[in-house]
Amino acid sequence: MIKNAFIESLKIVDGRFIHPELHWQRITDTQRVHFGNSTFLPLSSESIPPDKRLGTLKCRIIYDQEIRKIDFETYSPRRVHTLKLVDGSGIDYTFKYADRDKLIQLQQSKGTCDEILIYQNGRITDTSYSNVVFYDGNQYITPSTYLLNGTKRRYLLERGIIKEQDIGLGDLPRFRYLFLINAMLDLEDNIQVKIRDIS
Numbered sequence: 598m599i600k601n602a603f604i605e606s607l608k609i610v611d612g613r614f615i616h617p618e619l620h621w622q623r624i625t626d627t628q629r630v631h632f633g634n635s636t637f638l639p640l641s642s643e644s645i646p647p648d649k650r651l652g653t654l655k656c657r658i659i660y661d662q663e664i665r666k667i668d669f670e671t672y673s674p675r676r677v678h679t680l681k682l683v684d685g686s687g688i689d690y691t692f693k694y695a696d697r698d699k700l701i702q703l704q705q706s707k708g709t710c711d712e713i714l715i716y717q718n719g720r721i722t723d724t725s726y727s728n729v730v731f732y733d734g735n736q737y738i739t740p741s742t743y744l745l746n747g748t749k750r751r752y753l754l755e756r757g758i759i760k761e762q763d764i765g766l767g768d769l770p771r772f773r774y775l776f777l778i779n780a781m782l783d784l785e786d787n788i789q790v791k792i793r794d795i796s
Contacts, residue, residue: 602665602695603627605658608781609669612642612650619748620780624660627692632662645669655781659695674786677724677777680795681707682766685715685722690744700725714775714795717742721764727777730759730784734773737784740764749778758784769795 605624608615621639628635637660645656646669655672659665683706688699704725707713714729715722720742723729728750730739737759739750753759769792777788 601631602659602661603631604693604695605660606780607656607658608672609645609649609654609656611652612645614640614642614645614656615780616748616752619751623693623748624658628660628662630692636663640667672781674782674788677711677788677790678794679710680712680714680724680775680790681710682795683707683713683715684717685744686717688715688717688744690723693745697725710796712777715744716766719765721766721769724777727779727782730776730778731764731772732774732776732789733771736760737776738762738764738772747778748780749783753778753784 603624605620607617607620617639621637624637625635628637640656649669653672655670657668657670683703685703688703690700703715704713712724714724721729721740722742723744728739728743728745728747730737730753739754739759739761741761741763743750750759754761772792774789774791775795776784778784782788
């Protein structure tokens with residue numbers, strides 16, 4: 598792994614980047630904060646290999662001051678049915694770091710569950726690889742406390758599809774479901790966990 602590097606993952610559907618402007622902006626902002634300026638030039642659809650222009654793919658960019666590596670791989674969502682609550686106090690993932698060692702360490706606490714649901718100071722944040730959205734039978738709500746302000750989260754908030762609220766551990770029983778969202782996962786993908794299956 599490249600030291601002090603960052604990662605950006607984009608969804609590609611039939612040769613077209615999905616919401617690329619949000620990803621290009623995050624790369625630019627990250628470079629400016631950490632290196633003082635941005636050298637990133639947005640990728641065009643022509644940069645997608647011809648044999649990768651059908652179906653759903655994941656474009657993975659590793660970068661620091663410069664783009665270090667770009668991968669394209671086929672993608673299918675991982676099904677998640679159970680979550681383990683894990684205390685992630687002290688973890689900072691404000692930027693999308695390529696070094697995920699601390700998150701991987703937290704995952705070792707998941708036991709027999711499929712994935713972890715991280716909380717800090719009694720407030721729900723994210724899973725190890727996604728933001729979360731709760732559904733109470735009427736509206737979709739995402740925690741105002743998060744590890745990473747993901748592009749899909751921002752997109753849904755800007756369009757009023759989801760709302761933002763403080764969600765503590767004691768608030769979980771008022772919801773029915775939790776949905777996992779990230780650049781590769783939409784609400785419509787229905788990667789959901791029943792609240793009773795969070796332990």
